[in-house]
Amino acid sequence: MPIAKLNGTSLYYEINGTGTPVVFIHGHGLTHTMFKPQLEYFSDKYKVILCDLRGNGKSGELLQAPNEIIETQCLDLIMLLNDLGIREAVFVGIAYGGLVVQHIAKQYPERVKAIVIVDSFCRSQASTIIGKIQLMAAYCSWLMYYAPSELVLPSIRMMYRERWNLAYNEIRRGLLEKRPRELYRQRLATSHVDYTRCLKSFKRPALCIVGDFSEFGVNCMKDMVSQLPQAQLAIIPNALDPSNLCQPEKFNDILQRFLEKQQGNQQIS
Secondary structure (H helix, E strand, O other), X not given: OOEEEEOOEEEEEEEEOOOOEEEEEOOXXXXXXXXXXXXXXXXXXXXXXXXXXXOOOOOOOOOOXXXXXXXXXXXXXXXXXXXXXXXXXXXXXXXXXXXXXXHHHHHOHHHEEEEEEEOOOOEOOOOOHHHHHHHHHHHHOHHHHHOOHHHHHHHHHHHHHOOXXXXXXXXXXXXXXXXXXXXXXXXXXXXXXXXXXXXXXXOOOEEEEEEOOOHHHHHHHHHHHHHOOOEEEEEEOOOOOOHHHHOHHHHHHHHHHHHHHHHHHHHHO
16 A cells, blocks of 8 residues: 655555646545546546545544644655655645635645645635524534444435435445544534635635535535636536536536646647
């Protein structure tokens, strides 16, 4: 197994293909395996890099305080790219991974060729009434993370299995292999994020993708697009988070056209 020893931890990663590096960053409670449809599709033309973030999957333990977690995970990824000799990449993040992508765009813009953010948000709105309720829910959610997976699976099965079996199977895998303490800490890490200021100054191309099944999710992504100077929005019909697994063919087609456009622009310049 490819394990990188860096930044005081071990990071599991996979790398396939050649060409423009594309780094896929998984969502909360999931791992690099959620990108199997993208690995198979994109590794013919691009250098696809998958990784388990610190505290997830086959990577090392997460010990940081919640307000340090996302920054630490971003530094892990940058150091991994250094080890691989990669200066610049396209970063694709889903849900929690979308927050990591935004932090990389803020902290390491010189390493970013373009960003793709999927089923995510750019601010937690902790100052609003809804935001305070969400913050309270985050601190009270520890029971859900430590509860036996068998108690949570029926509701996930009801929501996903009939419509999006591929997504259901991956979420089920994540629940059965979860690391409760570290998942809970990462959940707390999302409670005070606000990337609106850095997005407004981000000058590279951006693609925002969201499934149409959640009106709240669509509104969050529209908010994000309004902050980004060079962003485009793609709404995938009949999809929920993670939309790359709910509608993998549509997702891959949208991402492929975006990547091809970036290559075309680079050749012109």
